[in-house]
Amino acid sequence: MEKRLLKTEPLEGKFMLGAIEAGGTKFVCAVGDNLGNITEKIQIPTTVPNETMQQVIEFFKRFEIEAIGIGSFGPIDIDQESKTYGTITSTPKTAWRNYPIVEAMRNAFHVPVGFNTDVNAAALGEATFGAAKGLDSCLYITVGTGIGAGAVIQGKLLQGLSHPEMGHILLRRHPDDPYQGKCPYHHDCLEGLAAGPAIEDRWGEKGINLVERQEVWDLEGYYIAQALMQYILILSPKKIILGGGVMNQKQVFASIYKHLEGLISGYVTLPELSSYIVNPGLGDRAGIIGSLLLAEQALQDKTQRES
């Protein structure tokens, strides 16, 4: 019944690996090893595939990398038995729609290529070297220009029919919040109500200029707490890690703890919330370090297939 998707023991020895954190505005490319060390890193603007990928490939050509890991913006096809495996699928960035990024890297380097979502990569990074180190389970959520989440569950990156799309779950509107929501698909889903652009749209200013407005962050915490309630009841993660630009507003955490306590209402037993729901241990490097680990996994999968 089981397909093995994620290795559980580190490879023996140290390998030179490439990592790409493919985002909608920039590609972060790094060379490092399977112990989480990064030796070189660059950023390349996300324009059109030809242009961006040429620079990506030029960067990696300078190194003798043994495998590549890609943590990508989505939606993407991560089903290894699918014909379109390794492509970015229905993204609003039309130039990238159906772009076969895994094939492009395989053709350029002839090494194993690991592929998953940026947030699943970040969850893997955090579970291996970050805030969830030593745990077989964590949820990583980024709250920024969009909201996305990835998870390690029982030592594996969460995957089913496809990767999770947790940023779009339904919420109850706050009775005093007239804002209609910004998601083009669902209007007032989590992303539509609580991502950075929704904050700006609702309050008329970027979040960074609203730091002193307590009501902004209380409402933000109200919505994020609701989402966490659903994630906890469904996934029961051992650690919840909140990254992304919006989560640099530390006052959101107090609001999340307060609202979540009320919602859970003693129904499930959780660790002390301030140690359970935290910022990333790897800071903004969770995604790129996780992508190194995707490369390691691809390398190990190849070794297993050949043995």
Add this chain to the structure above:
Amino acid sequence: MEKRLLKTEPLEGKFMLGAIEAGGTKFVCAVGDNLGNITEKIQIPTTVPNETMQQVIEFFKRFEIEAIGIGSFGPIDIDQESKTYGTITSTPKTAWRNYPIVEAMRNAFHVPVGFNTDVNAAALGEATFGAAKGLDSCLYITVGTGIGAGAVIQGKLLQGLSHPEMGHILLRRHPDDPYQGKCPYHHDCLEGLAAGPAIEDRWGEKGINLVERQEVWDLEGYYIAQALMQYILILSPKKIILGGGVMNQKQVFASIYKHLEGLISGYVTLPELSSYIVNPGLGDRAGIIGSLLLAEQALQDKTQRES
């Protein structure tokens, strides 16, 4: 990072196993094998532990069972590293609170005992022999006197900090539904709005007497569809199986398909809903057959530890 919780390959050979589906009103006990065959089955009323368990033990004493699997009502402690592993924890059935059911069976039979929630057991049964046979992922939901769900994700029973409590996720109230909800913890969570007792409470009659009232089942589908939307976005199961008494009202399925289509709004690609969201392939035997598989797993874990 990984702890292995669920075996992936059947044991070689056939073993005589015991299974208990421990419910709040009755215990179903069965003897069968790891191929899903049941040779004897009885029902014992759930009264107090001394009384119920004595009958359970008498039943199994007649057989040479090699392992026992228990799929239990909850909440229960399934963390094998916990001091209270194998107990029913904070159940409203006070006589059973903190009852060490695993220890009781181990002491009586000196064989390996597998232990999980009734709904996780049912998910395992369905993934192995039922509607999700051959898939490494399914979600099993029971809608009856309560609402609970279990899942197999990447070949493993879903478990993190604890087992899921998916029946209590938050929903948006239907604007025309004034009913306040019946959950003692959260009032209008899924269980509070859509379990059998909520149907009876809202409409003044048991569901079985409301078969002709289209609005009853349309509203029921409205709430279940919302819950499925959240489960799909978070877990991305490969098959969704709806069991329990309420789901014998086949007209609920049409309502679920209609409302879910609207909620997903083309955002994620799903299989044809009528083959994706289905009744249990094992009917009402999913839980007890899943419990046989929990016994098989316990036996395999013991074999592995000894080898």
